[in-house]
Amino acid sequence: MTESVWLRNDRPRRGAPPLTRERIVAEAVALLDEEGAGRLTMRRLAERLDTGSTTLYWHVETKDDVLELALDAVFGDVPIPGRAPGARADWRADVVALTSGWRRAMLDHPWSASVLGGRPLLGPNVLARTDFLYAALAATGVTGPRLAGAAYAIANYVIGSALMQIGVQDDGEPATRKAAEHLVRNRDLYPALAEHGHLRGGEWDTAFTQGLDYLLDGLTSRP
Incomplete structure (x- = not known):
């Protein structure tokens, strides 16, 4: 490196x-x-x-x-969430806003998600947003290695979801439709995938938000 x-x-x-x-x-x-x-x-x-x-x-x-x-x-295109003076801090809303902006930036620049791995991320824009994420997660009371693990899991989720959506979009609608049809034809072999295993158009945003909710629920449910 x-x-x-x-x-x-x-x-x-x-x-x-x-x-x-x-x-x-x-x-x-x-x-x-x-x-x-x-x-x-x-x-x-x-x-x-x-x-x-x-x-x-x-x-x-x-x-x-x-x-x-x-x-x-x-x-630098990812907005850092802000709030009005005197407004109560909401760590969860901050994490959702930051990660949603990050995902949108990667979708707007599809090459970015694929080149993130294996290189240090020490630029001022990266560090400012990573520091904000850590500060938001620290508001839950999580500290030390658990905090780093939570941030790592969230970052990987955001990058992975962007990579998957970019890959599907690059293949185009015909390829996506053929994949869905393949699962339906093989419903006996892959019943769960045939029923639930593919996303369409506007479902990507909803799926991302729901998956992030599951991660954040898990973070707050642990003692």
């Missing part, structure tokens, strides 16, 4: 060309949204920025740097 771009001190760039990190990240997110992570290369990004690869390397050293920065930009 390469060192996180966030742990590296910016070296002085004497004579660095007039290209900002913000512009690089915005163009990288646009490229990733249009073509996916598999098509991201430093050369292609430099071409979109109308500059040379050497110029790009003044600002980011590797493709992993670009992905880290782009991921943090996506997290």
Whole structure:
């Protein structure tokens, strides 16, 4: 695993060309949204920025740097729940709002969920939202390893639900319909799946909310 771009001190760039990190990240997110992570290369990004690869390397050293920065930009699209001054804190509403926003951001940027694993998430947007999640869960009285375990379970649930929905949407409606028909034809072998095992269109949001409720119910039910 390469060192996180966030742990590296910016070296002085004497004579660095007039290209900002913000512009690089915005163009990288646009490229990733249009073509996916598999098509991201430093050369292609430099071409979109109308500059040379050497110029790009003044600002980011590797493709992993670009992905880290782009991921943090996506997290910046996730609203941090707020409340009116004096309003009573509601940890559950905060967790639901934060995770729902995170899932929506990943669905809006389908590449993001697939590149989260195996890389440090140390950008300021990621850390601010993760800290908010931990603080919300701590309001239940859970601490230490149990708190980390709860946050880990919730994060994996959000990522997994987004990946599953993105995969189904990429296959398209015909593939989804054929899968459902296959289960119905084999009802004798897979009766529970034939009855309950597939989601349609607008059911994804409801299923996500219900699954999150089950997780949060479990968190508060344990002594």
